[in-house]
Amino acid sequence: MRLIWQYFLLLSAFLLSVLCSREVPRLTLRQGTSDHRLPYQRNFNHSVFFLHEETQTLFIGGLNCVLQVNLNDSHVLENITLIADRDQSCDKCSCEYAVTVIEEFQDSILVCGTNGEHPKCWKLHPRDSNHSSEIEEYMDGTGISPHTSSQNSVSLAVDGDLYAAAPLYREGTSLQFRRKVGSQTSVWMYDSWIMEPTFISAFLARRPEDPMHEKIYVLFREKNSDSSPEADPWISRVARVCKVDKGGSKSFFQNIWTSFLKARLVCGIPGESLYFNRLQDVFVLHSKDWRDSQVYALFSSSWNSTAVCKYSLFELDAIFENSTFKDYEEEIPSPRPGTCVKDSRSLPTATINVIKNHPEMTDWVRPIQKDSPFYISNNNYTRIVVDRVQAADEKMYNVLLLATDSGMIHKILEDGSKAFIISETRLCSSSASVQTMKLNSEKRKLFVGYPGQMSVLDLQKCQDYNASCQDCVLARDPYCAWTENGCTSQTKGGTQNIATGETHICHNNAGPNKVMRIKRDVSSSSPVPLKIEHTVPMGFPYYLSCPIESHHATYYWMHGNHYSPCQQTLSDCLYLIxxxxxxxxxxxTCESRERDYTKKVKKYNLRDPELHTRSSALKITAQKESVLTVSSAVLFIVHNLI
Known part of the structure; x- marks a missing residue:
């Protein structure tokens, strides 16, 4: 059995290497200026971001403090200190307040943390003008914050209620999803519903036209009950509960969810029996109509690959509405288990019994692309966010931002059913992994938390493609378009070709562009670069180099009428003699060809030093003869004048 499993892993790795063969970022960028970094006073082993859109403030939770950062200039407005209770019984290394929850709750910002393994919550009233923020002890944080920063937790604030998943006990046990505090009654899960879960995300799907049927969705992975060697130890899940769920009656299921249902979340290639079972991160792209919302889920596998699967929230919800209940063979009672009702305490026992004993749906939740994930990669991605951008053609495009385990950020265009990797950017000087990411779509900025700093990725950094109209168009970046001012974020009326990236559009829309008035040949080649002169003696080894500007271009060298491929490194194209x-x-001439665009990148002239010496000697002799002739003529004129 072990040999079969090892063979399966090898086959999986081979198939995925084929599928991932084209995953190369077009550009490799570095954004290292101090304007885009906020160093922490100490490394945060755990950090949480909260974006307060009304005040355009980012709250960063770390160890013993909350930083309040102005989004306009990324400067710290205030450093709010939180001190753990020193009288608590805890080890010296654990007597710290690691912030794990920051949520807008009722009339304040709720901050919860470990508090030396005795979780506590505080109310934070953000500063007005020049006044300092007020912070007051609020309540016990057990069940809201974990006891240590290494323990799993998730939180969600909805309409004056706080939902959270955190262990009740210091050992990390009794981890489940609860409505913990707020205007409604507290409710929790039935113990047998999940097995050793790791919660990833929770969100509300709003239905303004029908608020009673609004539901909260919880995404997590749990231990697989199948312990056979070929089975993955984890299964990914999506569960939902009704927002109005008050729990059962006093006699049955009091303070326990009466609407809890769960289903298996599938991401893989069914025809090859390849599945990514370990849910890592989730981002929900909400729409005005909840049925148009999409769930982007990041998965990892046991063969060191990651995948992004995309789900329709409407199709996902339909599983809960229409699937049968796993291992339940009797007639489905009315109202159907999982239906939102005005008062769940009046639900019949038959309906609640199905929820109690058979909460799992028979059908699996499959991605929009039924036969394969949207994107498969050999990169070990750890975080995902998605932005929606209107381009120059007024169409909307989705841009994925994925963090690798080495701290790189990949910017990926969703090109229909395919992924186009626009660029990868390093924001941190080290290879530290990303702890958290928060998107500010309005300002087009991505806030990225590392152990030692917070960095800001400007999603509209169009100067990276500012060399020419062709460079701007080839980028296929919806945030950027070519205008009379170069490649800018003012996309309206600008030149873009997001669909194909072909550059012929630059000629069709040149207008008054001074760059576009440069004479070009029929192959859409670039202006000729300055020629670099080198004198090299015969018999010596020598090499020429030109920078690789795009990893999607093909580079070659032209010498006379001969074309030669380059010896390519990560950053240079070399010609070895x-x-x-x-x-x-x-x-x-070093040239690159990408799509319909040929660019002359570098131009050299190699000369024989002996010919150069003889040529220089002839020039000097000619110059001396010229000087003698001019001198004789001057003397003749002066003599005649005298």
């Missing part, structure tokens, strides 16, 4: 001969002298 083992020993320079007479035939190696002359002009060399």
């Amino acid at each position: 083992p020993a320079v001969s007479e035939a190696d002298y002359g002009e060399y």
Whole structure:
């Protein structure tokens, strides 16, 4: 059995290597200026971000403090200190307040943390003008914050209620999803519904036209009850509960969810029996109509690959509405288990019994692309967010922002059913992994938390493609378009070709563009770069280099009428000459071809030093003869004048 499993892993790795063969970011960028970084006073082993859109303030929770950051300039407005109770019984290393929850709750910002393994919550009233923030002890945080920062937790504030998943006990046990505090009654889960879960995300799907049927969705992975060697130890799940759920009656299921249902979340290639079972992160792209919302889920696998699967919230919800209940063979009672009702305490026992004993749906939740994930990668991605951008053609495009375990941010265009990797950017000087990400779509900025700093990725950094109209168009970046001011974020009326990236549109829309008035040949080649002169003796080894500007372009060298492929490194295209001969002298041009665009990147001229010496001697002789002739003429004129 073990040999079969090892063979399966090898086959999986081979198939995925084929599927991932084209996953190369077009550009490799670095954003290292101090304006885009906020160093922490100490490394945060755990951090949480909360974006307060009304005040345009970012709250960063770390160890013993909350930083309040102005989004306009990324400067700290205030450093609010939280001190753990020192009289609590805890080890020296654990007597700290690691902030794990920041939510807008009722009339304040709710901050909860470990408090030396005795969780506590505080109310934070953000500062007005020049006044300092007020912070007051609020309540016990057990069940809202974990006891240590390494323990799993999730929180969600909805309409004056706080929902949370956190262990009740210091050992990390009794981890479940609860409505913990707020205007409604507290409710929790039945113990047998989940097995050793890791909660990933929770969100509300709003239905303004029908608020009673609004539901909260919880995404998590749990231990697989199938312990066979070929079974993955984890299964990914999505569950839902009704927002109006008050629990059961006093006699049956009091303070326990009466609407809890769960289903298996599938991401894989069914035809190849390849599945990504370990849910890592989730981002929900909400729409005005909840049925148009999409769930982007990031998964990992046991063979060191990750995948992004995309789900329709309407199709996901339909599983709960229409599937049968796993292992339940009797007639489905009325009202159907999981239906939102005005007062759940009056639900019949038959309906609640199905929820109690058979909460899992028979059908699986499959992605929009039924036969494969949207994107498969050999990169180990850990975080995902998605932005929606209106381009110059007034169409809407989705842009995925994925963090790798080495701290890189990949910016990916959702091109129909395919992924186009626009760029990868390093924001941190080290290879530290990303702890958290928060998107500010209005300002087009991504806030990225590392152990030692918070960095800001400007999603409209169009100067990276500012060399020419062709460079701007080839980027296929919905945030950027070519205008008379170059490649800018003012996309309206600008030149873009998000669909294909072909550059012929630059000629069709050149207008008054001074760059576009440069004469180009029929192959849409670039202006000729300045020629670099090199004098090299015969018999010596030599190499020429030009920078690789795009990893999607093909680079080659032209010498006379001969084309040669380059020796390519991560950043340069090289032309190696083992020993320079007479035939190696002359002009060399490094060219790149990408789609319909040919660009001359570098141009060199190699010369024989002996010819150069003889040529210089002839020039000096000619110059001396010219000087003598001019001097004689001057003397003749002066003599005649006298």
